[in-house]
Amino acid sequence: MRVRLVAAALAALVVTGVAATPAIAAPGLPGHPEWWFDAWNVQGLWDGGARGQGIVIAEIDTGINADLPELSGNIGSGADFGASDGDGRTDRDIDESGHGTAMASIMVSHASGPYSILGIAPEARVLPVAVPLVGTTYAVSSRFGDYLEKAIRWSADHDAKIISMSLGSDRDPNITKKSCTSTEQAAIDYAIGKGAIVVAASGNGGDKGSPVTEPGVCLGVISVGAIDQAGAVAPWSSRHPYLTVTAPGVNIPTVGRIAGQLYYGDGTSQATALTSGGLAVLWSKYPQLTSRQVVARLLATLDGAHSTRDPSVGYGTINIGNAVNASVPADAPNPVYDAVDPFLAKEKIAASTPTIKPAADKSELPGGFAVRAAPNTFTSGDGLVGIVVAAIGVLAFAVLAVLARRRRARQTRA
Structure with a gap:
């Protein structure tokens, strides 16, 4: 996410020579309107009863400053996977723009005044799920492991209808050839199986070769790229054969984690948050729909629709x-x-298959797995478990567990 500070307060706008300007139809900041409010007739959607009510969005990010007036009443008690006593209601971003807080403001902010930043789904509820990311205030500690899968599962277990991840990890092809690690894919499968929609940033590497990014590459994920107000794909928005959709992600106004600070910035992070908030609006209009039907409705009504995926849009x-x-x-x-x-x-078939355990007096079967910790990074692992059953006279069972290669993948805000 690329951000620029606009003002520490409304008074600062005047002091720095940015005088009050005539009101514009869309909310936002001078020169940085939330133009999708006009393009999508968001006020009309709100008037029609679609304001995100009843929809829980789990935001896996740096945490959210829940004390800001713009977010009051919308931020629930979440989880902090970098602090045992945390509930996600503190933004751990070192930068004052506050990545997690900024993304939440795109979704649910309800500020008022001449320079308002309004979230697209002001009545949705956000569960902040903080994870150790590069650029956060977590102390370097060996207890930091790979929490992304845990965060996804936690979100699904706490009734999140939408799981929003404005983050990504560039896959290192020298370490693994798999598009998505088995642990991440399993967590996403679990969330989808529980009825959640999973949304993730495609990455900001469009001008750097567009490296494959997790979890956006994983199956079942809505991977989001960024466009500007003219509908042009941002040059830095990653191009991928697995890209799902694009959304506004250039000059997006946001609330910072420090009270009174306003920013505007670019990124597939912003596009992801806007897509997640938009899905909340859509689902609140049709609460009877399943997650599958909501996603189908989103895909059936795209601007500039393609019958197959275009790497850019x-x-x-x-x-x-x-x-x-x-x-x-x-x-x-x-x-x-x-x-x-x-x-x-x-997975459903596997889950329904009875598990056969060895008799109590048998020695413990060999095998297992270990999770290595990495400071301020996520690590992801692939596991392979083979079950061999043979019947020769009498039934014998053996379970082989093979340690798989571990890889480390640095997670960043998109």
């Missing part, structure tokens, strides 16, 4: 106004979920 650009108001068939295609369905089915 995915299937197209989100338009929440269309998604709420258009007539969409109940069986509209959903290629995002279609791709992950076979794996969900296999």
Whole structure:
């Protein structure tokens, strides 16, 4: 996320020569309006009863400053995977722009005044799930392990309908050839299986070769790129064959983690937060829909829609106004979920298969796994467990567990 400070307070706007300007139709900051409010007729959506009510968004990020007046009443008690006594309601970002707080403001801010920054879903509830990321205040400690999978599972277990991840880790092809590690994919499968929609940033490496980014590459994830107000894809927005959609991500106004500070910035982080908030608006209009149907409705109403994924824009650009108001068939295609369905089915079958345990007097079977810690980073691992069953005269069972290679992947804010 690239951010610039606009003002420490409204008075600072005047002192620095940015005088009050005539009101614009969309909320936001001078020169940085939230133009999607006009393009999507957000006020009309709100007037029609779609304000994000009843929708819980889990934001996996740096935490959120829940004491800010712009966010009061919208931030629930979450989790902090870097502090045993934390609940996510503190932004751990070293930068005063406060990445987690900024993303929450895109979704649920309800500020008032001439320079208001309004979230697209002001009645949605956000669960802050803080994880140790580069640039946060967590002390270097060996107890920091790979918490991304845990954070996703925690979110799903705490009734999150949408899991928003404005973050990513560039895959190192020299370490692993897999697109998504088995642990991350399993956590995402778990969340989808519990009815959640998972959204992640595609990354800001479009001008640096567009490295593959987790968890955006994982199956079942809505991977989000960034466009500007003119509809052009930002040059730094990563191009990927797995990209799902694009959303506004250039000159996006946000609230900082320190009271009175306003920012504007660029990034697929912002585009991800806006997509997550937009999905909350959509779902609040159609609370009877399943997560699959909500995603299908989003994909059926994209601007500049493509029948196949385009590396720059995915299937197209989100338009929440269309998604709420258009007539969409109940069986509209959903290629995002279609791709992950076979794996969900296999996991469901595996989960229903009885587990056979050795008799109590038998010696412990060999095998296991270990999780290595890494300071201020996520680590992800691949595991392989083979079960061999043979019947020769009598039934014998052996379970082999093979330690898999571990890899480290530095997680960053997108």
